[in-house]
Amino acid sequence: MDSHLMFIFFMFSIFFDRGLLVSGLGCNWGIQATHPLPPNIVVKLMQDNGFNRVKLFEADPRVMRSLGRSGIEVMVGIPNDMLAAMAGSVAAAEEWVSRNVSYYLSNQGVDIRYVAVGNEPFLTTYNNRFTAVTFPALQNIQAALIRAGLGRQVKATLPLNADVYQSENGVPSGGIFRPDIQDLMVSIIRFLENNGAPLTINIYPFLSLNADPNFPINFAFFDGNASPVIDGSITYTNVFDANYDTLISALEKNGFPSIPIIIGEVGWPTDGVSNANLEQARRFNQGLINRINQRIGTPRRPNLPEIYIFSLIDEDAKSVEPGNFERHWGIFFFDGTIKYPLDLGSGRNLTAARGVRYLERQWCVMASNADISDPNLPERINFACSYADCTSLGSGSSCGGMDSRSNASYAFNMYYQTMNQQMGACGQFGNLAVITRIDPSVRYGSCRYEVMIDTGRHEPAPRIPATSSAGDVIIRWAALLGLLILDLIFN
Numbered sequence: 022m023d024s025h026l027m028f029i030f031f032m033f034s035i036f037f038d039r040g041l042l043v044s045g046l047g048c049n050w051g052i053q054a055t056h057p058l059p060p061n062i063v064v065k066l067m068q069d070n071g072f073n074r075v076k077l078f079e080a081d082p083r084v085m086r087s088l089g090r091s092g093i094e095v096m097v098g099i100p101n102d103m104l105a106a107m108a109g110s111v112a113a114a115e116e117w118v119s120r121n122v123s124y125y126l127s128n129q130g131v132d133i134r135y136v137a138v139g140n141e142p143f144l145t146t147y148n149n150r151f152t153a154v155t156f157p158a159l160q161n162i163q164a165a166l167i168r169a170g171l172g173r174q175v176k177a178t179l180p181l182n183a184d185v186y187q188s189e190n191g192v193p194s195g196g197i198f199r200p201d202i203q204d205l206m207v208s209i210i211r212f213l214e215n216n217g218a219p220l221t222i223n224i225y226p227f228l229s230l231n232a233d234p235n236f237p238i239n240f241a242f243f244d245g246n247a248s249p250v251i252d253g254s255i256t257y258t259n260v261f262d263a264n265y266d267t268l269i270s271a272l273e274k275n276g277f278p279s280i281p282i283i284i285g286e287v288g289w290p291t292d293g294v295s296n297a298n299l300e301q302a303r304r305f306n307q308g309l310i311n312r313i314n315q316r317i318g319t320p321r322r323p324n325l326p327e328i329y330i331f332s333l334i335d336e337d338a339k340s341v342e343p344g345n346f347e348r349h350w351g352i353f354f355f356d357g358t359i360k361y362p363l364d365l366g367s368g369r370n371l372t373a374a375r376g377v378r379y380l381e382r383q384w385c386v387m388a389s390n391a392d393i394s395d396p397n398l399p400e401r402i403n404f405a406c407s408y409a410d411c412t413s414l415g416s417g418s419s420c421g422g423m424d425s426r427s428n429a430s431y432a433f434n435m436y437y438q439t440m441n442q443q444m445g446a447c448g449q450f451g452n453l454a455v456i457t458r459i460d461p462s463v464r465y466g467s468c469r470y471e472v473m474i475d476t477g478r479h480e481p482a483p484r485i486p487a488t489s490s491a492g493d494v495i496i497r498w499a500a501l502l503g504l505l506i507l508d509l510i511f512n
Contacts, residue, residue, distance in 0.1 A: 046071055046072055046073065046074070046310070046313055046328070046330070046365075047072060047073070047074030047075060047076060047094075047327065047328060047329035047330065048067065048072045048074070048075055048076070048329055048330045048331075048332065048333040048352075049075070049076045049077075049078075049285075049286055049288075049329050049330065049331045049332045049333060050063060050067075050075050050076070050077055050084070050332070050333050050334070051078055051332055051333075051334070051336045051339070052078075052079075052081055052084065052336070053336040053338045053339045054334075054335075054336045054337050054338050054355060055337055055338050055409075055410075055439050055473075056337075056355065056438075056439075056473045056474040056476055057474075057476070058334060058355070058356065058357055058374060058377065058474065059476075060083045060084045060086070060087035060088075061087050062357065062374050062375070062376055062377060063084075063087070063333070063334065063357070063374070064087045064088060064091050064093065065374070065375065065376075066333070066353070066357050066372075066373075066374045066375075067091075067093060067333070068091065068092070068093070069372040069375075070365065070371055070372055071365055071366075071369070072093070072333070073092065073093055073094060074093065074094045074095075074096070074134075074327070074329065075088070075093050075094070075095055075096070075329075075333075076096040076098070076137065076285060076286075076329045077095065077096065077097045077098055078098040078100065078137075078140060079097075079098055079099075079100055080097050080098075080099075080120075080121035080125075085097070085121070085125045085129065085131055086125075086129055086131075088125075088129075088131050088132075089125070089129035089130040089131050090129075090130040091132075092132070093132065094132050094134045095131055095132055095133045095134060095135075096133075096134060096135040096136070096137050096178075096285075096329070097121060097122070097133055097135070097136055097137065098136075098137040098139075098140060098180075099117065099136065099137065099138050099139060099158070099162070100139075100140070101139050101140055101142055101151055103117075103158075104138070104139050104142065104151055104154045104155055104158040105154045105158075107138070107154075107157075107158035107161055107162060108153075108154035108155075108156075108157035108158040108161065109154075109157075110161070111161050111164060111165065113161075114158070114161035114162050114164065114165040115165040115168060115169070117162070117165070118136075118162065118165040118166055118169050118171070119169065122136065122166065122169070122171060122175055123169050123171065126171070126174075126175075133175055134174075134175060134176070135175065135176050135177070135178050135218075135219075135221075135283075136162055136166070136175060136176070136177045136178070137178055137179070137180050137221065137285070138155070138158050138159045138162050138177055138178070138179050139151060139155055139158065139159075139179065139180070140180050141180060141181060141182040141223060142155045142179075142181075143155070143181060143182070143184075143185050143199075143202055144182050144184060145184060152202070152205070155179065155209075156205060156208060156209055156212070159177055159179055159209065159212065160212065162177045163176075163177040163212075163216055163218070172216075173217075176216065176217065176218035176219065177216070177218055178213065178218050178219050178220065178221045178283065179209060179213070179220070179221060180221040180222075180223060180285040180286070181220070181221065181222055181223065182222075182223050183222060183223060183224050183225070183264055183268070184199065185198060185199050185202060185206060185222075186198050186199060186267055186268050186271045187199060187267070188267050188270075192250060192251075192252035192253075192263075193252050193255070193257065193263050193264075193266035193267040193269075193270055193321070194252050194253060194255075194266075194270050195267075195270065196266070196267035196268060196269070196270030196271035196272075196274070197270075197271050197274065198271050198275070206275075207275050210272070210275070210277050210280060211277075213280065214277060214280045218281075219280070219281035219282060219283045219327070220272075220280055220281070220282050220283070221282075221283040221284075221285040222265075222268060222282060222283070222284060222285065223284070223285045223286035223287070223331075224261060224264050224265060224284060224286075224287050225286070225287065225288075225331075226241040226242075226259070226260045226261055226264075226287075226289075226305065227241065227288075227289045227290060227296065227297070227305070227346075229241065229260050229264075230296055231294060231296050231297075231344070231346070240258075240259060240260050241259070241260055241305070242259060242301075242304050242305055242308055243259050243261070243305070243308030243309065243311070243312060244304070244308055245258050245259075247259065250263055255320045255321075256320075257320070261287070261309075261319075262319040262320065265282075265284075265319050265321075265322070265326075266319050266320060266321040266322070268282070269319070269321040269322050270321065281326075281327075282322070282326045283326060283327045283328075283329070284326050284327070284328040284329065285329055286329060286331035286332075287309065287328060287329075287330065287331060288302075288305070288306065288309075288330050288331035288332060288350050288352075289301060289302040289305040289306060289350075290302065290346040290347075290349040290350045291349045291350075291351075291360055291361075291419075292345075292346065292348075292349035292412065292413050292418050292419050293341075293344060293345030293346035293347070293348065293349050293412045293413070293415060293418055294344060294345060294346050294415065294416075294417050294418065295416070295417030295418075296417075297346040297349060297418075298419070299360055299361045299467075300361075302352075302360070302361065303361040303362070303363065306330065306352060306363060307363055307364065309328070309330065310363060310364070310365060310366070311364075312325070313325065313328055314365075314366040330352065331350050332350040332351050332352075333351055333352065333353060334351040334353050334354070334355060334357065335348060335349055335350070335351035335353070335354055335355045336348055336350075336351070336355075337355055337409075337410040337439075338410075341412060345412035345415050345418065346412075348410055348412050349412070349413075352371070353371075353373070353374065354469075355471075355474070356374065356377050356379075356474055357373055357374020357377055358373050358374070359371050359372075359373050377474060378474065378475045379472050379473065379474060379475055380438065380441065380442050380472055380473050380474070380475045381442060381472075382458060382460070382472055383442065383456050383457065383458050383472075384430075384434045384437070384438075384456070384457050384458075384459075384460065384461055384470055384472070385430075385433045385434045385436070385437035385438075385446070385447035385450075385454050385455070385456055385457075386430035386433060386434060386454065386455065386456075386457050386461055386470075387426050387427075387429040387430045387433060387453060387454055387455075388452060388453060388454055388455045389455075391452060391453045391454070393425050393426055393429075395453060397451070397453070398429060398453060401429075401433075401449075401450050401451075401453055402428070402429055402432045402433075404436075404449070405432040405433055405435060405436035405449075405450070406432050406435070406436075408436055408439060408440075409432070409435035409436040409438070409439040410435055410439070411431070411432050411435055413431070413468065413469075414428055414431060414432070419467045419468050419469070420465065420467075420468035423465055423468060427461070427464075427465065427468075429453070430454075430461055430470070431461075431468070431470060433447065433450055433453075433454045434461070434470050434471070435471065436449070437456075438471050438472060438473040439473065441473065441475075441476075442473075
């Protein structure tokens with residue numbers, strides 16, 4: 022091979038091996054946890070695994086600071102309970118933008134690209150609680166971004182659940198917006214399009230499967246093993262494509278054939294109900310990542326949209342009103358350990374979080390001499406689970422097949438760990454419980470008896486070196502071009 026060509030290939034391997042591995046891979050980072058990972062460790066976890074985009078549900082100061090100069094693009098959210106304030110006052114919107122966008126862009130080097138105004142505010146379960154305030158809030162936030170000089174750099178978007186559209190004939194080509202919000206949806210989408218902003222949609226094949234016992238299970242996944250759905254000349258082999266194209270059909274019918282779309286949330290949980298398990302989560306998320314790496318879109322939109330996997334890490338303090346699975350969406354456990362292997366492309370696998378510090382390796386379990394028929398036991402278990410996460414004990418869950426003594430031990434230990442192993446925490450259960458240094462997990466395979474993160478022992482966040490961003494790629498190209506010119510001059 023010519024020496025110049027060898028030099029070019031060598032320089033490409035140096036400059037682009039890591040930076041463009043999974044271009045466009047994003048994740049959601051929620052912080053509803055009793056023992057959250059330190060933000061600097063989470064940012065490093067994203068960098069190590071090639072995530073270059075993150076979606077946040079709120080502008081938590083520690084989280085925002087940790088993302089400064091990290092090379093990770095940010096979508097920062099405004100919670101639903103703030104929508105009324107944003108809708109009622111332009112000044113409130115301007116204050117929010119100043120504190121949570123302008124400041125972090127200018128002073129902390131956070132690469133904010135989007136503001137997510139609310140989160141699925143039109144869910145039918147909300148009974149129109151946010152319907153009247155969502156669009157005005159979106160308008161005021163966009164106006165505040167423009168007044169701050171950020172109108173081109175940062176766009177306001179609206180994350181919506183896929184229940185805002187439906188099919189009138191059971192196939193994607195019959196896509197329409199939900200009749201009760203049809204006019205509102207058209208106004209919102211027109212506003213987004215006029216401001217060069219994308220529409221954000223959350224799609225959950227898991228929820229389709231979990232809600233319908235007759236749903237064809239293989240149709241929830243991407244590996245092509247399902248009986249197809251035929252829609253005219255188009256064949257659909259998975260529910261994600263069919264769902265997304267139902268949206269595209271609704272958009273086209275209302276005069277928006279080309280508005281950009283972001284998939285704000287898509288993923289699969291690993292616990293809480295029988296369909297939420299490690300095997301199915303791996304099957305779904307591996308298929309999703311393969312599509313992202315191969316840039317595969319859908320029949321009606323061949324270009325791949327920007328996608329944010331839900332979620333990065335488990336959150337043990339989330340509401341379980343939708344189901345016990347809500348606390349188990351992470352591709353990592355609460356402490357950043359790997360749940361299941363994923364091939365990220367080019368033979369590269371997931372990397373666990375580093376530098377995590379834990380409480381002492383000890384557990385609170387049911388005493389060997391305690392009587393399982395003790396009349397106080399049910400009340401003590403209920404007490405433990407009212408303060409700690411016991412969702413893994415449900416039927417079909419990872420700890421659902423254990424005996425009564427082990428169930429009690431799990432509940433006692435979750436309370437003990439949630440209370441930071443405080444003196445007297447295990448004593449809450451009287452003579453029913455003891456502290457042990459023998460890990461009960463060894464006995465029960467898939468059931469994890471946790472030891473919590475020691476949230477008080479982590480060092481202050483170090484400066485985090487940046488990974489590849491759009492600007493970084495330009496710099497690499499410039500540097501590479503300079504080196505090539507030098508090579509031509511001197512050779």
